[in-house]
Amino acid sequence: MESTAQKTLGDDSHLRVVPPTVEELDTVTVRFCGDSGDGMQLTGTEFTKSTAILGNDLATFPDYPAEIRAPAGTLPGVSGFQIQFSSHDIYTPGDAPDVLVAMNPAALKTNLPDLLPGGILVVNTGAFNETNLQKAGYAKNPIDDEQLQAKYRLFKVDITKLTELSLEGSGLGSKEIARSKNMFALGMMCWMYGRPMDNIIDGLRQKFTKKPEIAEANVQVLKAGFNYGETTEAFSHKYEVKPARLAPGKYRNVTGNQAAALGFVTAAARSGVRLFLGSYPITPASDILHELSSYKNYGVMTFQAEDEIAGIASAIGASFGGSLALTTSSGPGVALKTEAMGLALMLELPLVICNVQRGGPSTGLPTKTEQADLLQAVYGRNGESPIPVLASSTPGDCFEAAYEAFRIAVKYMTPVLYLTDGYLANGSEPWLIPDPAKLPPITVKYRTDPEGFHAYQRDPKTLARPWVIPGTPGMEHRVGGLEKDSLTGNVSYDPQNHEKMIRTRAEKVARVADEIPPTQIFGEPSGDVLVLGWGGTYGALHQAVESLQKRGKKVSQVHLRWLNPLPKDLGEVIRRFQTVLVPELNLGQLSKILRSTYLVDCVTLNKIQGKPFKVAEIVAKVNELLERPRA
């Protein structure tokens, strides 16, 4: 392999004479992959920024290795970042990459199976040495394999060496030099897809303000990568992806966790009440804690508790005190909070519990995505303990869902469980920056009038009880987890009162359905197949349905924001379709709820691999349903 690099570098014949062909493409999916130490996440993020600014629609999917930094060069240590960008609306990071940049053998080994036949494969030959090949379990060097060369458009670039060369005499140590080779790969891709680099360069200088020499080295290597494309004839093609026709407005790129954090802050700002987050770190939810911790001047208080129970308990305490209270976690942590959720619903205080779902059960696959906490959210507490449950569908949508969660929590004086997932949390998309003034208001009115006050006297419409906070003269009262009198809130062991309270709490949550707008159907209101989903699968389902519709199939899509209660008209919508397909990243949890609610024999499509759906998987399933003989 060393020889390849040598040849490439020593021979001038590769320098460009003819300008590259520029091909216009609709949609491209690029995946960067390499060792966790190779900086693939940064590479991907920077490429994304550039792509966003060009006005493409895009979606990203970072795929980290499992929690511990595995030894360099090994298979478990591979880190990847995929981006799909397009001149029209897209909804997923792409099923399979058109372009794969593999920084080492391990990355090639784990990622090659995904590359589309005929796809572009860029490998860093410099990393394909004996040791690395062995670590990746390759008996011989795969890039010398003729089959590989036949199947893909292979480009061998000794990125390692080229990086070293471009930094010769920079005075940097070999470690620092090795660390910048991701910039070379980034530069090449920027060239290939005509991405501007100014903002990346600005970004690098900002990131390394304290180490300007590192910043400049990165910039130099980035440019070297770009120039390599520009001046050598290694690549014969450049591609152009025109800007997408996105709705007009100002955009930025957000991950789901960022969007959720912004949604929570916005809820606080709009309501004029302090946001209190009580949380304990856990993958993939921690970033919400990190984001909110930095918003101290936005009326946000964050408390990193000793555990998840203290996280939710402190939030309930803060809610009792009048804050918008939030607790964030993931499955195993949410399990620990279920007892306290029961108290919150007895106290009838507003509270948002945000579960960023990950692969389970138990510790499971902590860095992977899954939708398997839905039943836990809806049913996972002792006693009759109804809680409204909602979910977000795209990274940007996490903003709205987070905001909506608080709107309902406050309006109905109830804990609300908000589900997102690892895929949304870390994935990103261009986000039309909303005008907070246009969001539905969140109106907090603490009751201060002691006249005729009863702690559990309800609003006739929402059944919400009054929010009375300590510090209010003349309204001292006590709340607790024992069953309480339906008016005064004092402890009551009366059998009839218990039944009344159980039914009232259930009814209150049922009335949240009044807030759900009529179900939006993407496509015709009736037809052969309804693809019914929830949560982070939105993009894949939408893209699949769109493509099926384009092919004239009678397929429509409904994607649920609210899982509990369900929309009032959903039963009716469902009945208008021959078949209801419910694709989920679990063993069929929503479909269990739909079956029991509507007695509908929905068809399930389940994938539990810690990965999102591919569009093709949905399309294939729908086609199968369309083709099956009717009973």
Add this chain to the structure above:
Amino acid sequence: MESTAQKTLGDDSHLRVVPPTVEELDTVTVRFCGDSGDGMQLTGTEFTKSTAILGNDLATFPDYPAEIRAPAGTLPGVSGFQIQFSSHDIYTPGDAPDVLVAMNPAALKTNLPDLLPGGILVVNTGAFNETNLQKAGYAKNPIDDEQLQAKYRLFKVDITKLTELSLEGSGLGSKEIARSKNMFALGMMCWMYGRPMDNIIDGLRQKFTKKPEIAEANVQVLKAGFNYGETTEAFSHKYEVKPARLAPGKYRNVTGNQAAALGFVTAAARSGVRLFLGSYPITPASDILHELSSYKNYGVMTFQAEDEIAGIASAIGASFGGSLALTTSSGPGVALKTEAMGLALMLELPLVICNVQRGGPSTGLPTKTEQADLLQAVYGRNGESPIPVLASSTPGDCFEAAYEAFRIAVKYMTPVLYLTDGYLANGSEPWLIPDPAKLPPITVKYRTDPEGFHAYQRDPKTLARPWVIPGTPGMEHRVGGLEKDSLTGNVSYDPQNHEKMIRTRAEKVARVADEIPPTQIFGEPSGDVLVLGWGGTYGALHQAVESLQKRGKKVSQVHLRWLNPLPKDLGEVIRRFQTVLVPELNLGQLSKILRSTYLVDCVTLNKIQGKPFKVAEIVAKVNELLERPRA
């Protein structure tokens, strides 16, 4: 009121001249009620013992006040004990008492509404003084009320005074004397229903071995009560209830908690393996901990942990070490265990989690019964985390269910969730003492052969993995909560392997259905209404169905032992009935599961008052169903 007593005592005209009429009765329901300090539970228990020995079938229902000893004489301080006994099989402690013994005004106030019109009402007039009447919220003395006298057969007895008189000169303090008045009431009832007192007397002497003077005082008052019936003409009738024709064999009386404890011990004895209980006290589960703590010489180890999490965790540790591991709790405590349950199912180690359900949500009604933790049991964990769930149906059946829970846990190497409830836990019934040798065996075989050993290699039939315990040479291995390779059990992040493991764990639990015998139908195999229940409602449902069948109605009963998985033939059984009625002490949890499993539109009957069903409530509902016009 004092005058009543005076008169009764001072006037000899009440002394018996004519012997009382002896009436033969089929079934009688007696309720003792009084202040928590009045010893009603002891009274009830002793009466029960005597009744059991007489060979009646019986069922009891102790109804304690809420957790704290309320001040004497107040409504929340009332304690009750109801027993139904009969000359034929009975299944509940009775809907409404035929006889009410009320020791004070508060007891009368809270219990009178339940007494059947025409029923016998015995009141201790001595307690109906100003203070007590006021505490009970009576403006005037209710026993002087003519309406009351018209509606019930009222017997006024100054039990307080009579007790004092019978202990005059005993040298006992007034406190001790007051404490024995329950014995007077007991004596009267023994006389009225011809119960023998020898065993009660023995029991008292044993109970107070260290205070013989108290024992003798109690005996004396007991006899005085009996003699009061025998020699005065206060009561004109005596009643006889012939022995029931129970299956032949040796019987004892057990509460559900006792029976469960015995079931667990028997599982240990039969398997030859130590039982390890890790638990934290909580009402109404604590008694299982208490019972098992005293069985130290039966191969039982009990660990009162610092909390519920340590309770289950220690049990899992013990299971890893080869013990039959158990953890016991109630709803709020079970909530805390859900994270660790997920680990147990990942480790695939045998474990029984016993939930003695109580009124929820949150702290709820801790001393009352409810069936509202079913969905938590089946669905209440993060991730796809299937666990077999079973429930017991009568106090005595807790023995079998507890045993069965361990049999399955060991055979399938899985945690098993066993549901019982406060009603079963504290209620009692005559129990045909089983021959442990006749129980299906629990076969524990730790694998010790290192040849070809893989920690997650499965039995092809049960899908159980081998149980290999530390201390076994050559088989050192590591287990954990991260997803594991389907063969070796080493950590695996492989997507396909994850899906395989998720499906395998689900399949393993599904296969427990192989252990469920064909569904037993009480009544015809098809008909108009199937009454389908689970858990502690068995007695009420059975008695209701029996009485409906007697009246020629086409009503049958199925009562589920297993809630997850459901019996294989249940769908078919259900379809043979016009209507399926699912009565539950919750808002319809089993019916949710049935609807989603069988798409059957079952009718629900829900009661959430912290109390068991009355037979009449079931009968009424079934009749309503039978009478409604067919669609």
Add this chain to the structure above:
Amino acid sequence: MSADLIPVSQKQALTKKDFQSDQDVRWCPGCGDYAILAQVQKLMPELGIPRHDIVFISGIGCSSRFPYYMNTYGMHSIHGRAPAFATGLKASRPELSVWVVTGDGDGLSIGGNHMIHTLRRNVDLKILLFNNRIYGLTKGQYSPTSELGKKTKSTPYGSVDAPFSPAQLALGAGSTFVARSVDVEPPHLLSTLRAAATHKGSAFVEIYQNCNVFNDGAYSYMTEKAVKADAQLVLEPGKPLVFGKAKDKAIRMNAKLQPEVFTLGKDGDLSQAIVHDPTNETLAWMLAHLAPPHFPTPIGVFRSVERPAYDALMNDQEKDVLAKKGKGDLQKLLNAGETWVVK
């Protein structure tokens, strides 16, 4: 809403009665909890804080029914978690006076973790731990303060768990205020509660409480009239550690750094006696170890030192950031990072 804003007239108007709620007190007759309730209700008016600025938060247990009986704001939460609820409330509403009432089971068994973390953080909460060395509410199982060998419902053959010393544990967690008092010593209890109330930061008060139903006489070894003077060592800052009916016994440190009792005038003189100093770390620890049979039981304030309270630090930090960065502009936040416009 803070105490300082209340006109003096109103302050004076409050009496013990004002702090009694309309709920019937439902402990067993004779329970030590009554005496504690009485002292707390007695203390309240002294503090000059209006009722509506006071919050009592408890877990689950007999002792945890306490908030229902206080005519203030209150929360009867879930088992063991009261300090966590209280932390959230106090951090977000630092102007409130927040009290935690807990038991030896609630606060040290299931709730031990929240307790030690709260003390470590020094959240400005007044924590009253009713130590009856038993689980009262669940009818008599041993607790983490029950003595070794104790026979209870769950230990019919005697417990094999060595108990915690609550004071030692609190010191180990870094508590800035650690005290002990007894239900049947009303004036001592009142003054201890007063000291706790005026401490800025977490104040941990262990109160020996008799559960006459499930653990009667647990403290009679040091509360009975006859033995009291010899069995109690009343701690007073600046005063030597002297006790005994004749005030003739004292405690000194020997050469091996171990405490020992000596008789004044006989084995030594007053100058050798240790002088109580609640700011001395080592002394507090040593005192927390004094126990029968060789030593009397110390009551009073073991430790009281100043350290910024968590809630204060948190709110100060917020103010700092606000001062430095100005009030955050939501529009700006939403528009942060790289943005672009689509037309």
Add this chain to the structure above:
Amino acid sequence: MSADLIPVSQKQALTKKDFQSDQDVRWCPGCGDYAILAQVQKLMPELGIPRHDIVFISGIGCSSRFPYYMNTYGMHSIHGRAPAFATGLKASRPELSVWVVTGDGDGLSIGGNHMIHTLRRNVDLKILLFNNRIYGLTKGQYSPTSELGKKTKSTPYGSVDAPFSPAQLALGAGSTFVARSVDVEPPHLLSTLRAAATHKGSAFVEIYQNCNVFNDGAYSYMTEKAVKADAQLVLEPGKPLVFGKAKDKAIRMNAKLQPEVFTLGKDGDLSQAIVHDPTNETLAWMLAHLAPPHFPTPIGVFRSVERPAYDALMNDQEKDVLAKKGKGDLQKLLNAGETWVVK
């Protein structure tokens, strides 16, 4: 299955290598965990316990991956609960040698309660707490041992939580063995681990561990060559507390019962120096408080005292009852109480 049954030949046959599992070690290059793993693997053969009688149980965290790398039995359990799993195992299988590996987050944050209760009970477990003063696995949030003011992902403006001293907390919980060592001091670490292994009862060992990714250099103030001798106080039973490059500094107790550093020969002589005695309660506490800037950091065994282990007591009680009552007869148990026969 107990250690004593193993023929000497087999004992000798074991080497460090035998304790290395077939799993790739996956900590970050440079992580202090490697050094600890090496010393534990080195110690194991010395103990003469066969591999199959040893169990390592951990929670969740970088440190908690430890069991995977030990060729013994092992369990990687859930976050914070390792001591509870281990308690169940040890109580029911007292013949096993059970080790707990945990982190400052796992063992002191979410798992603090199990930790203190385990120490109180004195369950015979060897507990190794890898203290890197950070949450490593979740990528860098502050932990309950992070210093005040620390800037981390979750405290961008600096933390306002005062940290625990693990040693103090362990003492407060009544731990019978409390020690501290450092990842980069292999011989000291090995001898500390050895002392823990031979202690009967809970042995709590805090190990300062460098997380070079998220909290690099946390201990350089006392591990760097240049400062080490002045910054470390190596505790040795029976030896005076002397330290410093020139061994010219020592620690004594002053009249106010406070420790102070003095220079030997200048401010005092060796006879004034405190002599280390791991059985002295007060001394252990005082040592646990010594910290920079005024004091060196003590490493070694702070406390080591004998007290019956929980698991032993539990099993002894079982034997007692068996001896007194005989092996329970199931038939009799089922037939207990009042019975009657129906024919």
